[in-house]
Amino acid sequence: MSETTEKKLIFSGIQPTGTFTLGNYIGAVRNWGPLQDEYNCIYSIVDMHAITVRQDPAKLRQNTLQAYALLLACGIDPKKSIAFIQSHNPNHAELSWILSCSTQFGELSRMTQFKDKSAKHADDINAGLFTYPVLMAADILAYNADLVPIGADQKQHLELARNIAGRFNQKYGDFFTLPEPFIPKAGARVMSLQDPQKKMSKSDENPNACILILDDKDTIVRKFKRAVTDSESEVCYREGKDGINNLMTIYSVVTGKSLDEITAEFAGKGYGDFKLAVGEAVADHLEPVRTEYARLIEDKAYLKECYTSGAEAAFRITRKTLSKVYRKVGFVDAR
Numbered sequence: 290m291s292e293t294t295e296k297k298l299i300f301s302g303i304q305p306t307g308t309f310t311l312g313n314y315i316g317a318v319r320n321w322g323p324l325q326d327e328y329n330c331i332y333s334i335v336d337m338h339a340i341t342v343r344q345d346p347a348k349l350r351q352n353t354l355q356a357y358a359l360l361l362a363c364g365i366d367p368k369k370s371i372a373f374i375q376s377h378n379p380n381h382a383e384l385s386w387i388l389s390c391s392t393q394f395g396e397l398s399r400m401t402q403f404k405d406k407s408a409k410h411a412d413d414i415n416a417g418l419f420t421y422p423v424l425m426a427a428d429i430l431a432y433n434a435d436l437v438p439i440g441a442d443q444k445q446h447l448e449l450a451r452n453i454a455g456r457f458n459q460k461y462g463d464f465f466t467l468p469e470p471f472i473p474k475a476g477a478r479v480m481s482l483q484d485p486q487k488k489m490s491k492s493d494e495n496p497n498a499c500i501l502i503l504d505d506k507d508t509i510v511r512k513f514k515r516a517v518t519d520s521e522s523e524v525c526y527r528e529g530k531d532g533i534n535n536l537m538t539i540y541s542v543v544t545g546k547s548l549d550e551i552t553a554e555f556a557g558k559g560y561g562d563f564k565l566a567v568g569e570a571v572a573d574h575l576e577p578v579r580t581e582y583a584r585l586i587e588d589k590a591y592l593k594e595c596y597t598s599g600a601e602a603a604f605r606i607t608r609k610t611l612s613k614v615y616r617k618v619g620f621v622d623a624r
């Protein structure tokens with residue numbers, strides 16, 4: 290990929306904390322492939338973020354390779370985009386330190402994800418969990434990304450990245466681009482199938498709460514059949530029908546049908562028929578991803594070639610950023 294073109298630059302990342310969920314897919318990764326022709330895209334498996342909660346090292350290694358293969362299976366072309374593993378480019382962590390000196394304790398304390406995750410992992414509220422958004426700001430600002438495609442849950446972190454960039458620019462003179470969020474119109478927040486007021490998450494302990502994009506058809510259909518809905522029977526999008534609203538959004542995204550078309554399609558039918566249709570549509574939609582993943586995960590040499598060259602390209606871009614940043618903050622040139 291050319292490093293100097295007029296195209297806008299996109300950066301986004303995903304944690305290798307488990308197999309991607311339908312939420313990760315619809316809210317984020319599915320949208321990344323189509324952006325590759327219009328933008329310069331950089332996508333990362335952010336393993337350094339993953340260790341903010343306890344991980345089994347062998348499992349993390351396996352999940353990281355799996356996540357990288359899944360990224361490609363979801364349509365990221367390593368010839369068009371830079372696709373790499375975050376820990377292979379140490380410049381992110383270096384920049385993160387500099388940016389942490391332009392970040393306020395108070396603003397990090399207000400981050401919803403920190404509050405949620407520290408409640409969930411009360412026995413391990415580590416400093417990394419607290420400073421996670423600074424590393425995320427470094428991920429983005431190291432490339433001076435213009436746009437960051439994310440699900441709605443990451444909007445607050447992106448706003449913080451903009452504040453950090455703005456503060457650095459004020460202190461040291463204009464340098465960082467203020468990144469804009471790129472949030473999909475539909476499916477920006479896919480909800481848990483078991484608790485539709487909670488977002489669908491990879492690390493949910495209830496396996497029925499989330500669809501993993503590598504689940505087989507039977508599993509997907511079964512999970513949708515068990516999805517929590519309400520005591521009515523009308524398939525329509527309305528306030529208070531969180532479970533049905535979530536299923537309708539998912540069905541709409543995978544079939545391209547509008548909410549009105551879906552209501553008409555299931556008029557007079559019960560939730561059972563609807564849930565079965567959603568399950569089958571999702572399973573069929575994900576089938577090509579599963580097939581491509583099965584092929585890629587067997588080809589470790591190809592994956593290695595892709596993530597190694599991705600990291601080299603990422604390193605080159607970010608080293609230039611860091612050199613300029615070091616000069617700006619007043620560090621003595623090393624060479």
Ligand code: AQP
Pocket residue numbers: 302303304305306310312313314315316317318438439440441442443476477478479480488489490491492493
């Ligand atoms: N439920 C969701 N609906 C829409 N988008 C979502 N994303 C995550 N969950 C949903 C988007 O997926 C991208 C990658 O997310 P991440 O892996 O960096 O972390 P996360 O947001 O914390 O995702 P999970 O699945 O909830 O992981 P765990 O369980 O490990 O914390 C982001 O763009 C995110 O917005």
